[in-house]
Amino acid sequence: MQVPAHFEYQRATSVDHAISLLARYGPEARIVAGGHSLIPMMKLRLAQPEMLIDINDLDELGEIRVEVGDEGAELRIGAMTRHADLLGSAVAGEHYPMLHDAERMIADPLVRNRGTVGGSVCQADPSEDLSGAFTALRATAVIRGLDGERTVPVREFFTGPYQTVVGPAEILAELRVPLRPGGGSTYLKVDRRAGDWAVAAAAAALWLAPDGTVAEVGLGLTAVGAPDFTAVQAEEYLRGRPATEETFAEAGRIAAEHCSPVADQRGPVDYKRHLADELTVRALRRAAARARGGEA
Numbered sequence: 001m002q003v004p005a006h007f008e009y010q011r012a013t014s015v016d017h018a019i020s021l022l023a024r025y026g027p028e029a030r031i032v033a034g035g036h037s038l039i040p041m042m043k044l045r046l047a048q049p050e051m052l053i054d055i056n057d058l059d060e061l062g063e064i065r066v067e068v069g070d071e072g073a074e075l076r077i078g079a080m081t082r083h084a085d086l087l088g089s090a091v092a093g094e095h096y097p098m099l100h101d102a103e104r105m106i107a108d109p110l111v112r113n114r115g116t117v118g119g120s121v122c123q124a125d126p127s128e129d130l131s132g133a134f135t136a137l138r139a140t141a142v143i144r145g146l147d148g149e150r151t152v153p154v155r156e157f158f159t160g161p162y163q164t165v166v167g168p169a170e171i172l173a174e175l176r177v178p179l180r181p182g183g184g185s186t187y188l189k190v191d192r193r194a195g196d197w198a199v200a201a202a203a204a205a206l207w208l209a210p211d212g213t214v215a216e217v218g219l220g221l222t223a224v225g226a227p228d229f230t231a232v233q234a235e236e237y238l239r240g241r242p243a244t245e246e247t248f249a250e251a252g253r254i255a256a257e258h259c260s261p262v263a264d265q266r267g268p269v270d271y272k273r274h275l276a277d278e279l280t281v282r283a284l285r286r287a288a289a290r291a292r293g294g295e296a
């Protein structure tokens with residue numbers, strides 16, 4: 001039986017309380033949200049925090065709502081939103097069906113009932129589905145610390161596998177997704193069996209101009225070693241071009257070219273690169289169909 005090393009435990013009563021505990025106990029303290037990544041790592045002794053700060057009582061971090069801020073209307077998703085709540089959120093699905101596509105394929109109901117949106121992105125596992133989704137949507141992470149609040153584009157949030165810009169005395173409070181009407185979005189994933197981690201996955205959010213060209217696009221790639229979980233060269237190629245099969249095929253090729261997948265038990269490099277290409281094409285095709293009001 002695997003058991004974690006000895007640790008102390010405190011239950012935070014507010015975000016400020018959690019931050020003050022993090023500051024008091026230093027780098028040996030860790031936030032626990034759903035615990036579905038951290039606790040297994042502690043059991044394997046891959047993580048050995050001396051102090052766990054439980055943020056499960058912080059209802060203020062569990063909301064999904066639309067708000068108009070300095071940057072216009074935004075979908076705001078609290079860090080403690082459970083996967084199941086994002087999957088069940090009508091407002092999230094109405095604006096960005098991609099989020100429901102991704103959530104439907106994350107693990108199983110047991111994990112989705114406990115695991116959180118904030119825990120997923122803070123874990124920064126290269127196979128984490130929401131990292132690719134939020135990258136495609138150009139979300140912004142709201143991080144709170146002793147000095148107040150700062151915002152970081154999700155595209156600058158991940159500093160490496162299992163590493164983010166969140167500091168030792170900081171907490172991810174919220175993800176904000178800009179709302180831009182009229183587009184289509186989707187998330188497509190290949191896994192070895194239902195609920196498994198991705199072999200590869202692609203996210204696309206697409207807005208079309210009246211003449212059928214691509215007005216704006218966001219791409220996200222999961223588990224294929226894409227820099228910052230995205231494919232900026234393919235996005236640049238797409239903008240202003242007709243939203244056709246030929247354009248999407250070239251975008252897929254470009255996206256795959258800039259990936260650096262690693263071979264592991266989920267597949268060899270060539271297979272994953274092929275998936276990055278094919279899934280990008282399929283995601284663009286489906287996002288375009290949704291933008292045209294076709295496919296649900």
Ligand SMILES: Cc1cc2nc3c(=O)[nH]c(=O)nc-3n(C[C@H](O)[C@H](O)[C@H](O)COP(=O)(O)OP(=O)(O)OC[C@H]3O[C@@H](n4cnc5c(N)ncnc54)[C@H](O)[C@@H]3O)c2cc1C
Nearest residue numbers: 033034035036037038107115116118119120122128129172
């Ligand atoms: C069997 C199984 C299958 C899974 N399959 C998938 C899958 O297919 N796709 C997928 O994407 N994920 C999958 N997951 C992961 C799942 O999505 C987890 O919920 C997620 O990785 C972590 O969320 P959590 O709330 O449990 O975080 P925790 O385990 O509590 O925390 C993870 C890390 O984030 C930090 N943290 C958490 N919240 C915050 C915060 N607000 N601010 C700062 N730091 C924070 C913690 O300190 C810790 O370092 C799977 C997990 C399991 C157990």
